[in-house]
Amino acid sequence: MKIAFHTLGCKxxxxxxxxxxxNLSAKGxxxxxxxxxxxxxxxxxxxxxxxxxxKSRQYIRRAKKLNPHSVIAVTGxxxxxxxxxxxxxxxxxxxxxxxDKMNIPEQLEKFFADKPVxxxxxxxxxxxxxxxxxxxxxxxxxxxxxxxxxxxxFEIGIISEVxxxxxxxxxxxxxxDRFCSYCIIPYARGKLQSRPLESIVSEARNLIDKGFxxxxxxxxxxxxxxVESSFSDDIESVIKALNSLAGDFRIRxxxxxxxxxxxxxxxxxxxxxxLCHHIHLSLQSGSDKILKSMNRRYSMDEYxxxxxxxxxxDPEYGISTDIIVGFPEETNEDFEESLKxxxxxxxxxxxxxxxxxxxxxxxxxxxxxxxxxEKSKRSAVLITAGDTSAVRFFxxxxxxxxxxxxxxxxxxxxxYTGYTDNYxxxxxxxxxxxxxxFNCNHAxxxxxxxxxxxxxxxxxxxxxxxxxxxxxxxxTEIFEDGMLAEPIEFxxxxxxxxxxxxxxxxxxxxxxxNVMYEDDKVLCFHDIxxxxxxxxxxxxxxxxxxxxxxxxxxxxLMGYMIVKIKEIAETLDLENGYRVVxxxxxDGGQTVDHLxxxxxxxxxxxxxPG
Numbered sequence: 001m002k003i004a005f006h007t008l009g010c011k012x013x014x015x016x017x018x019x020x021x022x023n024l025s026a027k028g029x030x031x032x033x034x035x036x037x038x039x040x041x042x043x044x045x046x047x048x049x050x051x052x053x054x055k056s057r058q059y060i061r062r063a064k065k066l067n068p069h070s071v072i073a074v075t076g077x078x079x080x081x082x083x084x085x086x087x088x089x090x091x092x093x094x095x096x097x098x099x100d101k102m103n104i105p106e107q108l109e110k111f112f113a114d115k116p117v118x119x120x121x122x123x124x125x126x127x128x129x130x131x132x133x134x135x136x137x138x139x140x141x142x143x144x145x146x147x148x149x150x151x152x153x154f155e156i157g158i159i160s161e162v163x164x165x166x167x168x169x170x171x172x173x174x175x176x177d178r179f180c181s182y183c184i185i186p187y188a189r190g191k192l193q194s195r196p197l198e199s200i201v202s203e204a205r206n207l208i209d210k211g212f213x214x215x216x217x218x219x220x221x222x223x224x225x226x227v228e229s230s231f232s233d234d235i236e237s238v239i240k241a242l243n244s245l246a247g248d249f250r251i252r253x254x255x256x257x258x259x260x261x262x263x264x265x266x267x268x269x270x271x272x273x274x275l276c277h278h279i280h281l282s283l284q285s286g287s288d289k290i291l292k293s294m295n296r297r298y299s300m301d302e303y304x305x306x307x308x309x310x311x312x313x314d315p316e317y318g319i320s321t322d323i324i325v326g327f328p329e330e331t332n333e334d335f336e337e338s339l340k341x342x343x344x345x346x347x348x349x350x351x352x353x354x355x356x357x358x359x360x361x362x363x364x365x366x367x368x369x370x371x372x373x374e375k376s377k378r379s380a381v382l383i384t385a386g387d388t389s390a391v392r393f394f395x396x397x398x399x400x401x402x403x404x405x406x407x408x409x410x411x412x413x414x415x416y417t418g419y420t421d422n423y424x425x426x427x428x429x430x431x432x433x434x435x436x437x438f439n440c441n442h443a444x445x446x447x448x449x450x451x452x453x454x455x456x457x458x459x460x461x462x463x464x465x466x467x468x469x470x471x472x473x474x475x476t477e478i479f480e481d482g483m484l485a486e487p488i489e490f491x492x493x494x495x496x497x498x499x500x501x502x503x504x505x506x507x508x509x510x511x512x513x514n515v516m517y518e519d520d521k522v523l524c525f526h527d528i529x530x531x532x533x534x535x536x537x538x539x540x541x542x543x544x545x546x547x548x549x550x551x552x553x554x555x556x557l558m559g560y561m562i563v564k565i566k567e568i569a570e571t572l573d574l575e576n577g578y579r580v581v582x583x584x585x586x587d588g589g590q591t592v593d594h595l596x597x598x599x600x601x602x603x604x605x606x607x608x609p610g
Contacts, residue, residue: 015171039070043056075095078093161515174190175220182324184364193228199243209567213250215242215250221257225256250276267313270313278318282322285327288300294363319346329366354378406471425484501543523539537599
């Protein structure tokens with residue numbers, strides 16, 4: 001049977017849809033697009049705003065119109081919070097909340113067992129077979145209690161296949177206990193549940209082995225990972241574990257909430273080189289008064305401290321945000337505070353939302369509700385300011401060198417597109433990558449549009465050749481929702497260290513040395529300022545800065561070096577003993593940023609050393 005999915009809302013929903021696809025595919029269902037003849041639709045809904053509710057309802061009706069005899073299963077947050085409303089939509093057959101979402105395959109089996117398919121369509125009396133109102137309400141309320149009382153993360157299995165070819169989401173936690181006054185999601189997702197670290201690492205390793213080059217850590221409130229008393233890990237533990245995995249990939253955080261983390265915590269993340277220089281840091285309002293009313297648990301000063309730390313570390317650090325306009329009792333002055341922040345910070349993207357009254361939240365009963373016309377007015381002003389903020393961010397990146405992960409080829413533009421690590425969408429014309437002529441007519445105002453990119457196209461071009469590949473580029477011009485980019489060859493930080501490294505130059509024969517042993521992995525040479533009658537240095541040919549920079553993939557090399565030390569000592573006739581010294585970093589006396597071992601002998605050694 002053909003089954004199609006439609007996912008609304010957050011990255012967690014996208015992840016869970018992928019998990020359902022994996023499960024149903026394993027059971028023999030054919031996963032299809034939503035075009036053509038479809039037997040089953042699974043609609044994974046969102047309820048974060050009333051607009052999300054409306055989009056969920058619209059797609060349900062659209063699916064039924066496209067395939068009147070199809071089975072419609074509705075799940076997700078809208079189904080969790082408003083099950084009877086979802087069940088009341090004509091054509092809906094199955095409604096499943098979030099806790100039971102992964103049991104949809106079993107729900108489908110039960111549905112078809114109870115109401116067999118006849119001539120490719122449901123029998124006439126099959127309508128809403130699982131939707132007895134009283135039973136539905138009782139079932140979902142029971143599920144809500146499960147969500148609120150669950151003490152452990154509900155494991156949905158290791159995802160082995162993902163619809164994207166380059167980027168894979170990994171869900172690290174579910175639930176939220178912050179209860180922002182406008183937010184319905186704690187009621188839709190329930191109690192905080194963190195996923196075991198070993199499960200996350202296992203899924204990441206599996207996806208990396210399959211060739212995915214960007215791992216996005218996501219959750220309902222990612223920063224809350226591991227805050228339960230039963231957990232000893234936190235989100236940094238996850239990043240550290242993934243950063244140590246072998247492979248050519250990068251790590252991206254979907255978001256971190258300033259309700260949870262602060263500037264000092266952010267600083268701890270800078271040492272992980274695979275972590276993208278981009279963070280989604282929800283602001284919601286620039287007014288301390290409104291933030292307090294929203295129950296956001298931070299002040300504007302604390303938010304700005306995080307921004308300061310990020311931009312001091314990297315002036316081109318990508319920062320995206322969310323801002324709500326029209327929150328109850330938001331005055332013009334409060335709105336101006338939000339506007340001022342957007343004008344003062346160079347955000348890479350500002351997502352603007354009009355406040356949506358969600359029944360059951362604290363804000364829904366607040367006085368001073370803002371009318372729709374005023375919300376729309378403020379939204380339009382802030383969207384313009386957000387676009388201007390993004391332009392400023394793009395301007396800071398002009399002529400800067402970045403690495404882009406190519407995601408797709410856009411035929412209309414003749415361009416490959418992908419994102420830099422600081423979350424700029426880059427457009428690379430195919431002729432650049434093929435070293436052919438490229439012609440780009442620049443617009444007078446410093447921006448460009450799709451009509452300005454030209455280039456000869458060939459139907460025989462292998463357009464997939466560069467998809468899911470990292471390309472070093474220089475960002476040359478602001479273009480549409482991102483920047484034009486030209487491929488270049490540039491040195492990475494590691495390569496720059498190598499090019500300035502004395503020991504690397506000895507390995508490359510750029511500097512002479514008295515070599516006593518060499519093979520394809522290591523080099524051993526006499527120290528030019530010996531501290532003993534015999535004093536040699538053993539170094540790996542691979543550039544490793546210090547012992548602190550040894551990674552799991554270096555284990556074999558390190559073991560090899562230990563064995564070589566013994567063999568070299570025997571060659572040097574150090575039968576009476578010898579000392580092996582490794583100086584690690586500044587306080588350890590390391591003077592060359594390349595891992596090395598001193599082997600000293602032929603004299604009596606003292607202890608402790610000086």
